[in-house]
Amino acid sequence: MSDIAIELVGVSRRFGPKVAVDGVSLRVQRGQVYGLIGPNGAGKTTTFSMMCGYLRPSAGSLRVMDVEPWADGALKGKLGVLPQDAILPGGWKVGTLLTYWARLSGLNAPEREARESLEKVGLVEAWNVETPALSHGMAKRVALAQALMGRPPLVLLDEPTAGMDPKIAHQVRQVIQDMRGQQTVVVSSHNLQELEQLCDAAAILDRGRLVQAGSLADLTRQAAEFRVQVARGTVLVPEVEALAGVLSARLEAEGVLHVRFDGQAHPPEEVISRVVGHLIQTGVLILGVSRGQRLEERVLQLT
Numbered sequence: 405m406s407d408i409a410i411e412l413v414g415v416s417r418r419f420g421p422k423v424a425v426d427g428v429s430l431r432v433q434r435g436q437v438y439g440l441i442g443p444n445g446a447g448k449t450t451t452f453s454m455m456c457g458y459l460r461p462s463a464g465s466l467r468v469m470d471v472e473p474w475a476d477g478a479l480k481g482k483l484g485v486l487p488q489d490a491i492l493p494g495g496w497k498v499g500t501l502l503t504y505w506a507r508l509s510g511l512n513a514p515e516r517e518a519r520e521s522l523e524k525v526g527l528v529e530a531w532n533v534e535t536p537a538l539s540h541g542m543a544k545r546v547a548l549a550q551a552l553m554g555r556p557p558l559v560l561l562d563e564p565t566a567g568m569d570p571k572i573a574h575q576v577r578q579v580i581q582d583m584r585g586q587q588t589v590v591v592s593s594h595n596l597q598e599l600e601q602l603c604d605a606a607a608i609l610d611r612g613r614l615v616q617a618g619s620l621a622d623l624t625r626q627a628a629e630f631r632v633q634v635a636r637g638t639v640l641v642p643e644v645e646a647l648a649g650v651l652s653a654r655l656e657a658e659g660v661l662h663v664r665f666d667g668q669a670h671p672p673e674e675v676i677s678r679v680v681g682h683l684i685q686t687g688v689l690i691l692g693v694s695r696g697q698r699l700e701e702r703v704l705q706l707t
């Protein structure tokens with residue numbers, strides 16, 4: 405068993421003349437929480453559908469848990485999926501439906517699995533509720549409970565917290581955090597703050613192409629730049645630029661000093677301490693220091 409859960413090499417997917425995914429290569433390591441990021445129409449759901457085996461690539465190679473995901477039964481028992489617009493069948497009580505699905509998946513103790521999964525998404529009180537009576541957010545949580553049943557080694561979640569109230573969204577993020585290291589999770593979301601908090605690594609897509617993929621620290625340039633919020637005093641920018649490891653320094657609006665540095669040759673903590681020490685020595689008062697960029701800023705810059 406390799407330590408790679410998902411590998412795409414030059415994967416493309418066309419719909420007639422439309423190229424929805426264009427030559428995408430990426431790797432998801434086992435045990436990672438991996439984000440799929442991009443604006444509307446970027447190709448996230450198409451990529452996601454190929455990972456689930458719902459769609460086949462038009463070109464390139466794709467392996468999921470060491471198999472081609474579209475092969476019959478290839479991922480049985482290994483994969484839990486929350487599709488983007490999961491619709492529950494009508495005429496079922498929630499508990500009966502989940503137990504039925506657990507039985508179909510061949511899980512031992514299907515009713516217990518269904519109950520535990522419903523507890524994870526904070527909805528155990530809906531056990532006897534008829535599916536058409538669920539609110540949108542509740543239906544989504546039932547669909548999520550289905551994806552989590554049996555603790556499959558790979559879980560693919562398309563917009564897992566969209567439409568959920570903040571308290572439940574927080575609980576769902578906690579469930580995802582708890583899977584880290586035990587299961588591999590791919591999350592597609594427009595909530596970049598959520599992905600920044602959850603993911604070990606991510607891929608940014610735009611118009612079908614991969615713009616960048618890597619660890620969150622790399623994507624947010626944690627080892628390449630930082631900002632110092634200046635409260636008072638005069639920053640001697642040329643002196644900061646002359647410090648070891650600093651590549652450039654400039655004052656942004658509202659007393660913010662932006663520093664780019666060579667994080668390969670100089671550990672970030674050394675460069676940051678050197679710059680902050682210099683500022684204090686020259687009489688500058690500091691309100692705060694932040695490393696890298698917010699994921700949101702980075703995505704807006706790249707797409």
Ligand SMILES: Nc1ncnc2c1ncn2[C@@H]1O[C@H](COP(=O)(O)OP(=O)(O)OP(=O)(O)O)[C@@H](O)[C@H]1O
Nearest residue numbers: 419422423424442443444445446447448449450451
């Ligand atoms: N079945 C289809 N037939 C034709 N075009 C499609 C089909 N599915 C997706 N597309 C097109 O492929 C592109 C990528 O769509 P996709 O749904 O993968 O994007 P997305 O990143 O998930 O977008 P969103 O954030 O809006 O959900 C879009 O231009 C879309 O219109």
